[in-house]
Amino acid sequence: MEDREPEKRSILKQKLKVISLGIEIFADDLKRQNVKVVSVDWQPPAGGDEELLRLLEKLGA
Amino acid sequence: MYSYLFKIIVEKGNYRDSVTLMKVSNEVSKLKGVSQAAVLMATPLNKRFITDAGFEGSEVEKAGPDDLIIAIEAASGEVLQSSVSRVEEMLSSRASMEAEEIRPRTLASAVKVMPDANLALISIPGRFAKREAMNALESGLDVFLFSSNVSREDEVELKEAAKTRSLLVMGPDCGTSIINGVVLGFGNVVRRGSVGIVSASGTGIQQVSTLLDSEGLGISHAIGTGGNDLSEKVGGMTTMEGIRLLEKDEDTRVIVLISKPPGPKTSATVLKAASRSSKPVVINFLGEGDAVASKQVRAVTLEDAARMASGFVKGKRTGARPFSDSESRVMSLAQSESSGMSKKQRYIRGLYSGGTLCYESQVVLSPLIGEVFSNAPLKPEGRIEDANVSRENTCVDMGSEEFVVGRPHPMIDYSLRKNRILQEARDPETAVVLLDVVLGYGSNEDPARELRPTIVSAKKLAGAGGRYLSVVASIIGTREDPQDIHKQAKELASAGVVLMPSNAQAARFAALVASKGAVGRKLFGNGR
Numbered sequence: 376m377e378d379r380e381p382e383k384r385s386i387l388k389q390k391l392k393v394i395s396l397g398i399e400i401f402a403d404d405l406k407r408q409n410v411k412v413v414s415v416d417w418q419p420p421a422g423g424d425e426e427l428l429r430l431l432e433k434l435g436a
Numbered sequence: 437m438y439s440y441l442f443k444i445i446v447e448k449g450n451y452r453d454s455v456t457l458m459k460v461s462n463e464v465s466k467l468k469g470v471s472q473a474a475v476l477m478a479t480p481l482n483k484r485f486i487t488d489a490g491f492e493g494s495e496v497e498k499a500g501p502d503d504l505i506i507a508i509e510a511a512s513g514e515v516l517q518s519s520v521s522r523v524e525e526m527l528s529s530r531a532s533m534e535a536e537e538i539r540p541r542t543l544a545s546a547v548k549v550m551p552d553a554n555l556a557l558i559s560i561p562g563r564f565a566k567r568e569a570m571n572a573l574e575s576g577l578d579v580f581l582f583s584s585n586v587s588r589e590d591e592v593e594l595k596e597a598a599k600t601r602s603l604l605v606m607g608p609d610c611g612t613s614i615i616n617g618v619v620l621g622f623g624n625v626v627r628r629g630s631v632g633i634v635s636a637s638g639t640g641i642q643q644v645s646t647l648l649d650s651e652g653l654g655i656s657h658a659i660g661t662g663g664n665d666l667s668e669k670v671g672g673m674t675t676m677e678g679i680r681l682l683e684k685d686e687d688t689r690v691i692v693l694i695s696k697p698p699g700p701k702t703s704a705t706v707l708k709a710a711s712r713s714s715k716p717v718v719i720n721f722l723g724e725g726d727a728v729a730s731k732q733v734r735a736v737t738l739e740d741a742a743r744m745a746s747g748f749v750k751g752k753r754t755g756a757r758p759f760s761d762s763e764s765r766v767m768s769l770a771q772s773e774s775s776g777m778s779k780k781q782r783y784i785r786g787l788y789s790g791g792t793l794c795y796e797s798q799v800v801l802s803p804l805i806g807e808v809f810s811n812a813p814l815k816p817e818g819r820i821e822d823a824n825v826s827r828e829n830t831c832v833d834m835g836s837e838e839f840v841v842g843r844p845h846p847m848i849d850y851s852l853r854k855n856r857i858l859q860e861a862r863d864p865e866t867a868v869v870l871l872d873v874v875l876g877y878g879s880n881e882d883p884a885r886e887l888r889p890t891i892v893s894a895k896k897l898a899g900a901g902g903r904y905l906s907v908v909a910s911i912i913g914t915r916e917d918p919q920d921i922h923k924q925a926k927e928l929a930s931a932g933v934v935l936m937p938s939n940a941q942a943a944r945f946a947a948l949v950a951s952k953g954a955v956g957r958k959l960f961g962n963g964r
Contacts, residue, residue: 386578386604387657387685389554391618394546394577396568397559398453400848401582401621404877405557407918410618413550416539417560418451419502420567 440471443508443516446495450504451477452527453559454844457504460526464508467522469515473508475523477501479842501561501842543571557620558607559583565608566590573597573605580620581607581662584837588669591662595673604677607662611638614645614658621660622847622878625916629654631745632688634678636661639790640694640720640738642874642912643939647742649914650937653749656687663791666698672706679709690748692718692741696795707732716748722792723799723814737796739940758944758959760937767956770948773934774867776904777952781867784808784946785860786831787853789846790912790939793872794833797943804947804955805829811836826860829950831870847879850886857887861894861905867950868906869894872939873928875913875921882919884927891931906949907933910942 393412395402402414457475464473472489476482478499487496491507499505506523510516540546547553556572558565562585569579573594581594586608598605606613606620612635613620617628622638626649633655635641641658648654659681661674675693682688691713698706698721710717710732717732720741725734735741740756747753759766784801788794791812798808798818808814811823812833820827823838834846834853846853853871860866873883880886891907898905909928913921925935936942947955 385681385684386554386615387681389616391555391615392550392553393555393557394543394550394553394572395557395559396543397557397582398455400455400878401557401559404619407877408618411550413546413553414539415543415546416541417568418541419449419561419564 440509440511441513441516442491443506443510443520444491444493444495445506445520446478446499447504447506448499449502451502452504454842455848456527458844458849460523463526464519464523467515467519469511470519471509471511473519473523475504475506475527477842478503478505481838482842543568543575547575547577553577555580555615555620557582559621562586562608566594569594569605569608570597573601573603576601576603578604579606580613580660581605581610582621583607584609584663585841588664588667591664591670592673595670599673599677604659604681605662605674606660609663610660612641612658613660614641614655616657619877622845622874622876623658624649624876624912624914625918626914627652627654628656628687630656630687630689630749631692632656632682632685632690633658633692633694634661634675634682635659635692635694636663636665636675636696637694637792639792639872639874639912642790642876643738643793643796644692644694644720644742644745646912646914647739647938648746651742651746653746656685656689657682666695666702666706668699668701670702672698672702675706676709679706679713683713683715688715690716690718690745692720692745694720694738694741694792695722696792697721697724718744718748722796737800737940738792739938759941763960766945766948767953769934770945770953770956773904773906773908773949774952777867777906778864778903780864781903782950783826783865784829784831784868784870784950785826785863785866786870786943786946787856787860788831788833788872789835789853789874790872791833791835793874793912793939794831796939797831797870800940800943801829801831801947804944804958805951811838824856826863826866828865832856847874850880850883854886854890857890857894857907858897861897862901864901864903866898866905868908868946870942870946871907871909871933872942873909873911873913873924875911875917875919875924877918879919882924884919884924887933888927888931891928891933895932906946907931908936908942908946908949909933910936910939912939 396415396417556577559582565583612623626645659678720735725736809820809830
């Protein structure tokens with residue numbers, strides 16, 4: 376049985392399952408190590424428009 | 437004579453990571469009829485780079501860091517057209533290759549695809565990184581945050597959020613971790629074993645873990661904390677959590693702590709935590725060697741840290757030696773390297789991809805040859821005005837911000853380092869070019885193939901000026917790494933590179949050569 380108590384949970388005791396955002400070779404290298412990875416097709420929020428991004432953050436989006 | 441045509445396309449808000457773009461640029465540059473090609477994000481550094489290459493125009497000036505620029509120079513309109521199509525195809529083939537897999541557009545939808553995910557690896561531009569890291573923590577994920585340029589305030593906020601959720605934030609600016617044998621970011625394929633590492637430095641983990649591996653020892657876990665964790669502002673939050681986790685971890689018998697010297701307050705906190713550990717702790721605050729409590733030892737260099745950790749595991753301590761090889765062999769090799777040099781050739785030019793290796797070299801070199809200048813100096817007065825121009829003895833950290841915003845790290849992209857090697861070779865005062873070659877996941881797939889032609893040219897350049905240029909390097913890697921350290925060593929040696937088994941030894945050897953043997957007395961004691 377896996378230890379499910381939240382305060383005892385440690386990443387060192389788990390098999391890694393990874394969500395990757397950004398540099399694609401990092402995700403590729405994890406796959407080479409037989410690690411399950413989901414790569415996010417990440418794009419800057421608000422098309423990288425810093426003004427709009429600040430506004431969205433204010434709105435809690 | 438050809439007349440070449442230029443084409444510049446700006447795609448607004450189309451983000452691709454710098455490593456993917458480097459591969460696309462390289463491939464398109466090789467197409468027949470293409471004289472140069474650059475596909476990159478329009479960061480200020482990259483904009484300067486393509487403007488210098490002759491791609492000018494208002495569209496380049498107006499482009500922002502989240503816009504993609506495709507800039508191609510070719511012999512004809514047809515070639516231009518076909519190479520632009522090729523770029524588009526390569527950028528979309530990557531997407532379609534992944535199409536069989538589900539490719540969510542946000543972290544939240546990724547969590548739905550993989551509900552049992554337990555770690556987020558984040559390597560997006562720094563200004564967006566905190567937002568995504570916080571999302572990850574809120575989804576219950578531990579975080580490996582490779583991104584740099586995250587403020588200390590944001591770092592503290594992330595680490596506090598992690599603490600309340602019993603999660604770990606490795607980073608920001610975290611290059612390497614090895615968790616349960618899995619390498620995150622840049623790291624080597626090393627044996628599993630009983631040495632646990634907590635490190636503010638990615639290359640610190642790489643150097644120590646590969647040296648232990650070469651002795652047949654292994655790593656339980658290596659927890660990267662991010663380069664700023666031990667700043668007074670952050671106060672070692674991840675380091676403390678890392679020590680706690682390794683203390684509880686039954687596979688870990690010895691703990692190694694690696695960092696540049698922290699501020700006094702943080703240093704005291706961390707040393708106190710270390711002294712409470714039931715396990716032996718090797719503390720490697722680079723350059724600091726004062727002895728402390730009985731179960732702790734202090735290592736001055738990364739090599740010392742590996743040796744001391746190995747001593748604890750094997751139950752027998754070995755004394756420090758300047759070189760693995762014998763004094764007579766080292767001295768005769770140094771002599772043969774310096775014999776063809778002119779009188780003017782006096783200086784070492786260290787060109788580093790690993791920031792901590794650059795720092796370690798300065799720690800090793802300063803007592804041997806005096807002041808070493810750097811863009812990341814030991815003391816503020818050692819700072820060079822322009823990182824692009826060496827002065828006397830210089831060690832350059834080519835992974836520092838001025839070289840990498842919007843570009844792949846120099847462990848991946850050797851182009852800036854290759855140019856710099858040639859620049860140093862042209863300087864009549866350069867005696868030794870000193871290099872680190874870092875293998876493993878994340879790094880360039882064949883560094884020796886990248887470096888060999890440049891080193892051959894550099895030696896020829898010096899030779900044409902009546903000089904002999906010595907090139908000294910250490911390779912951080914293992915036989916199991918994708919690049920295979922033996923294969924890399926063979927190819928570099930065939931270009932005339934002198935290889936040393938660790939970065940510290942490479943720095944010592946460079947000092948021997950540049951001083952024409954004069955520092956031998958300091959290294960080997962008064963016997964000579």
